[in-house]
Amino acid sequence: MSTKTERKPGRGIYLLPLAVAVPIAAAAAAVFIRFWPTVHKLLSIMIKLVVKA
Amino acid sequence: MNTAKQRKASLPERGFAWAAAFLLALFLVASLFSLLAVQVMTSxxxxxxxxxxxxxxxxxxxxxxxxxxxxxxxxxxxxxxxxxxxxxxxxxxxxxxxxxxxxxxxxxxxxxxxxxxxxxxxxxxxxxxxxxxxxxxxxxxxxxxxxxxxxxxxxxxxxxxxxxxxxxxxxxxxxxxxxRSLRQVPPLCLVLCILAAGLIALLAAREVFSSLKYYGTALAGAGLVLAAAGIIYAVMQLKAMLSQASANLADEFGTMMHTLFLEAGGAAAVLLLAGFACLFIYRNRFEKHMAPGEEQAA
Structure with missing residues (x-):
């Protein structure tokens, strides 16, 4: 347990949310890029089957 | 008198607190998406x-x-x-x-x-x-x-x-x-959010204001993830896909998504504001505790 004096954090503290958001968003984007072509084809087929012209 | 001497959490405690903040952001995003999905199904x-x-x-x-x-x-x-x-x-x-x-x-x-x-x-x-x-x-x-x-x-x-x-x-x-089981997913995600938030509070219990750093990061991080999801949705161009098959269905789909977008956008804005407010309060609490000379040095 440290008892050092704390200094006021710099404005960089406002960039901390990016440390959480970027990995999650990057993972979502990677999954999207990997599976979107297949999902797009399936959706197109489903739309042709299920939607009336 | 310098009252800025605080008992800092140890490195493992801080590591666990950051992991809990990451999980809190993830559960917040999951809660919102599941709420929107249940709304489409039951509203x-x-x-x-x-x-x-x-x-x-x-x-x-x-x-x-x-x-x-x-x-x-x-x-x-x-x-x-x-x-x-x-x-x-x-x-x-x-x-x-x-x-x-x-x-x-x-x-x-x-x-x-x-x-x-x-x-x-x-x-x-x-x-x-x-x-x-x-x-x-x-x-x-x-x-x-x-x-x-x-x-x-x-x-x-x-x-x-x-x-x-x-x-x-x-x-x-x-x-x-x-x-019926799928309808239980949003409350379950919210319970997980509360557990993650509670874990952060426990780990930062030595100093109450430290928890604001983790909460602020999680809340604003969740808001940013929602914004990124909005961009991915725009890239998908689902309405354009539907309009090739049926203009009427595309209109209805667009109207429904507009409503959901407003709700998700409002939630993202609230999360971002709350997150940055927590970080602001955390950062500025130091000014109240520092003597003028120390403030200049900081």
């Missing part, structure tokens, strides 16, 4: 609002009026009286019945009897118009064609195929049970 208000939206009704009336004009040219009757007999209020009520049917199917996972268009006023107007024209055409044929067109306009999906598919699957799986 009668969302579907009735979409079905009775003025631009959707205007689009449907235009399709129906155009079709009546085409039939009038083909069968030689006067189109205007038949057009006027298709009441906007009746069409709105029909849309409400269709939305209620769709909500029931989504919410319960069971097929139901599909409401169909029926308007005595339109039937009489068609008979009068055909009699007036004196072409000898069968008014029942014209009535059937216009009725089918109105049904196809209000039900742009092949609802009979959907209900047949649903009946087939229901014999092999308990779809209503699965749908």
């Amino acid at each position: 009668a208000g969302l579907h009735t609002g979409t079905a009775t939206n003025d631009s959707v009704l205007d689009g449907q009336m235009k399709i129906i009026h155009n079709y009546i004009g085409v039939l009038a040219d083909a069968y030689g009757f006067e189109a205007e009286t038949v057009r006027q007999s298709v009441s906007r209020d009746e069409l709105r009520d029909f849309n409400l019945n269709a939305a209620a049917w769709w909500t029931g199917v989504l919410a319960e996972g069971e097929s139901r009897t599909i409401p169909r268009w029926y308007s005595p006023a339109m039937e009489q107007a068609i008979r009068n118009a055909v009699d007036s024209a004196g072409t000898g055409e069968d008014p029942n044929v014209i009535l059937a064609e216009i009725t089918e067109k109105i049904d196809r306009t209000v039900y742009p999906l092949r609802e009979s195929l959907l209900t047949t598919g649903l009946d087939f699957v229901n014999k092999r799986a308990d779809i209503p049970g699965i749908v």
Whole structure:
């Protein structure tokens, strides 16, 4: 347990949310890029089957 | 007197607190997405609002009026009286019945009897118009064609195929049970959020204000992830895909997504504001505890 004096954090503290958001968003984007072509084809087929012209 | 001496959490405690902040952000995003999904499945208000939206009704009336004009040219009757007999209020009520049917199917996972268009006023107007024209055409044929067109306009999906598919699957799986279970996902995600938040509070218990750093990061991080999800949705261009098949369905889909987008956007804005407010308070608490000389040094 440290008892050092704390200094006021710099404005960089406002960039901390990016440390959480970027990995999650990057993972979502990677999954999207990997599976979107297949999902797009399936959706197109489903739309042709299920939607009336 | 310098009162900024604080007992800092140890490195493992800080590591666990950051991991809990990451999980909190993840659970917040999962909560919101599951809430939106459940809303699509069970919210009668969302579907009735979409079905009775003025631009959707205007689009449907235009399709129906155009079709009546085409039939009038083909069968030689006067189109205007038949057009006027298709009441906007009746069409709105029909849309409400269709939305209620769709909500029931989504919410319960069971097929139901599909409401169909029926308007005595339109039937009489068609008979009068055909009699007036004196072409000898069968008014029942014209009535059937216009009725089918109105049904196809209000039900742009092949609802009979959907209900047949649903009946087939229901014999092999308990779809209503699965749908009811899915409704429990948002409260479960919220409980996980509370647990993660509680863990952060425990780990930062030595100094209350330290927890603001973790909460602020998690809240604002969740807001940023929601914004990124909005960008991914825009790239998908689902409405454009649907409009190639059915302009009316694309209109309804766009109206529904607009509502959901506003809710998700509002939630993202609240999360970002709350997150940055926590970080602001955390950062600025130091000014109250520092002597003037120390503030300058910091």
